Amino acid sequence: MAVTDPVDARLLAALAELGKAAVHELAAKVGMDPREVAYRLVALSGSGLPLLVGVESDPNGLRAALATARPAPPPPYPAQGMPSGAYTVPSAAYNVPSGRYPVQPPPPAPGRFAAAAPRPAVDPVISTWGPPQTASWARGDQRQAPSPVQRTGRIGDALAAQGLEGEQLTIQLLEVQDPADFLFGAAGYRLDAGERAVVVHTEITNRGTVPFVSLPDNYLELVTAEGTTIAKAPVSLTSRPPHKIGVQPGETAGGHTVYVLPEATRVTTLRWSPRPEPDERTLSWSLET
Template sequence: MAVTDPVDSRLLAALAELGKAAVHELAAKVGMDPREVAYRLVSLSGSGLPLLVGVESDPNGLRAALAGAPQQPPSQQVPQPNPQQRPPQPPPSPVHGAPSGAYAVHGTPSAAYPVHGTPSAPYPVQGVPSGAYQVQRQGPPPMGRPPQGPPPLGPPPRPPMRQPPPPVDPVMSTWGPPQSASWARGDEQMPGAQAPKGPVPNRTGRTGDVLPSEGLEGEQLTVQLLEVQDPADFLFSAAGYRLEENERSVVVHTEVVNRGPIPFASLPDNFLELIAADGKAIGKAPVSLTSRPPHKIGVQPGETAGGHTVYVLPESTRVVSVRWSPRPEPDERTITWAIED
């Protein structure tokens, strides 16, 4: 399949150079919005290119976010009685010694209580002769006994009161918005957590020093700055490249050792930068020299990988240090070498 869109071509060229990267890191490299990068990668993956787009999350943070979401109670409808059809009412309790009568059924004449499966006959009352149960008694009721009648209908049941939403879990506040550095990785230590006690590794040095660091997946690495060749214009020209006016090239030689059991799957010099005197970071140029082989993707456990990185910068820029990091933004894993004048 031929890629004709220049934006897709630039995006795929950067991805081919990185090999494997998060969406926000690839977007930072090409200077695009992470959402547009994700949309283009998914479209290109579906067009038949050898490209796999994945997603990564922090399981504990997602469970905490789901646990803190307010639950919506199901709507309950209070049944309203139909004035046309009144529910049947139970017969009043028979009174011993009182004349028996018939239980009046709604929709039938005031007579005997009909029993299914038997002929319509008076409903017998225990202890008194069988006869019709009169709905209205003749004469006033006995003294001390209020007239018996159907129990009044109580008020309709009230729907349960809506409970206020539970307080937000403090864990949720530690995850930033999507595509931010704090949301994309789950191996960062959360604020307020107790850091393990131990010696703090030295993250700074000079040319020739071996400094320890870690990868994004916990890889145990050491990086050594072997050489900084500044300027390196003759090597740049010998490889067939041409510098613009007032530009110079710099070549940096580094070596990475994987001392842990986890493979390092990224490009070792992906975020190797030069730091200028004014604090500005200078990224590597997308070129390689035949006389100085570049880094290859991945460092297996116990393997030592070396390579050269090329930079193109203004001729007047003064470089004071070299910085290595496993991600675009510097963090506690970033190591720096000062360059001697």
């Protein structure tokens, strides 16, 4: 079977290279949310691939956790509905033999996500960035933050967003460098003939009380004039640090996302979503002047 899901193909290639890795290490290598990596690995293992998904633990630590989480002794009279304790398990390890294995991608995870009521937006952090060179860029004090209901903007705009767990976020598109071939080459990478690199600089602010535990640019995609999407490349540039996983309440974090695409492709939009498929929480910025 041919690999039709590029995310699964990238994940399998990284696993084949590592052979054995913990889920959080593999997620960091491919730039994905550890929860999504675990889901995809379990689904791929069930499809018949030579892929073993396992869990490693500290037996003594688990026994101690079970002891502290054990419910209180029952009262002298009969009682019903005694709740069980909650237990934590260390991260899983995954063992994959080397090689390439074709796989049919798993179906998308079912579920419905309801958007919470919007909250008043706060002003974005005002900062100044370096010389724009060939990039389109904007300073934080040149534009005012839009209202929370706004889902579209342009370079420099900060848009209100909501995560899968109800996180209240503000995402600002600061800079788009297109092309960014010189940055790509300076980091030691090589573009094939007919390719170009694009670097996008975004900033995310957690305005709520719920921690945002995903990678901010996990589903940050370029949209072409033909309506096709371009996912981020699994590379990071030394001069443009990438996003890190997690944004705590009250924290603002920035990062750069790299894309590799055909040289003649016309990009019109940058799109952010908290999940693989666009929904009512999806944000978009127009990149056309």
